[in-house]
Amino acid sequence: MYIPKYFKVTDIQEIKQFIQQNAFATVVSTHKNRPIAVHIPLQLISKDDGDYLTGHVAYGNPIWRTLQNNDEILVMFQGPHAYISSSWYEKENVPTWNYQAVHIYGHATTFDGEALQQDLTSLLEKYEGHRERPVLWDTLSPELLEQELKGIVGIQIKIGEIQAAYKLSQNRHAHDYEEIIKRLQEEPDTNSHAIAEVMKNK
Numbered sequence: 001m002y003i004p005k006y007f008k009v010t011d012i013q014e015i016k017q018f019i020q021q022n023a024f025a026t027v028v029s030t031h032k033n034r035p036i037a038v039h040i041p042l043q044l045i046s047k048d049d050g051d052y053l054t055g056h057v058a059y060g061n062p063i064w065r066t067l068q069n070n071d072e073i074l075v076m077f078q079g080p081h082a083y084i085s086s087s088w089y090e091k092e093n094v095p096t097w098n099y100q101a102v103h104i105y106g107h108a109t110t111f112d113g114e115a116l117q118q119d120l121t122s123l124l125e126k127y128e129g130h131r132e133r134p135v136l137w138d139t140l141s142p143e144l145l146e147q148e149l150k151g152i153v154g155i156q157i158k159i160g161e162i163q164a165a166y167k168l169s170q171n172r173h174a175h176d177y178e179e180i181i182k183r184l185q186e187e188p189d190t191n192s193h194a195i196a197e198v199m200k201n202k
Contacts, residue, residue, distance in 0.1 A: 009164035023044075038061060043126070053075060057153055072160065075104040098167050100165070105162075107160065116149065121136075168199050
């Protein structure tokens with residue numbers, strides 16, 4: 001990912017927090033020299049030998065079979081993004097787009113059995129634990145769980161290189177920066193509002 005110096009993010013803890021808050025990822029592999037991708041939620045797991053991303057795909061999805069044939073795969077996480085009109089600047093310029101994105105390169109493997117059950121248990125706790133009637137591993141029938149487990153494969157990506165870009169108008173002067181936030185808050189879409197909030201907190 002091309003990242004001008006203004007927009008490069010290197011704080012690992014900040015990047016980890018971004019991943020956890022924007023966990024629905026695009027995983028890109030290759031099959032016979034052709035890129036293939038899947039869109040899945042991933043969990044960030046820290047182990048003694050490094051950090052990992054874990055998730056699962058349908059058994060019928062061919063991407064998991066490609067993992068053993070690739071030394072490295074790409075995982076992309078994206079946050080809010082919004083069009084930035086140059087009419088909001090003091091001086092003439094061209095429009096642009098603000099966004100947050102993290103790219104991770106790593107080595108992927110598959111897993112099943114007890115490790116898959118533990119990963120699914122953790123996933124359910126993350127997204128269901130706060131609900132009034134949570135659907136957790138222990139609340140589902142053994143018959144349903146056995147049936148569902150037959151249809152999925154766990155994937156694990158050991159994190160290698162990390163590239164992170166937060167393009168948030170850091171290259172604009174203070175007046176333009178505040179005007180961009182104000183104008184984004186007036187836009188009708190939620191992505192623009194979200195980018196405005198990120199910019200306000202930077």
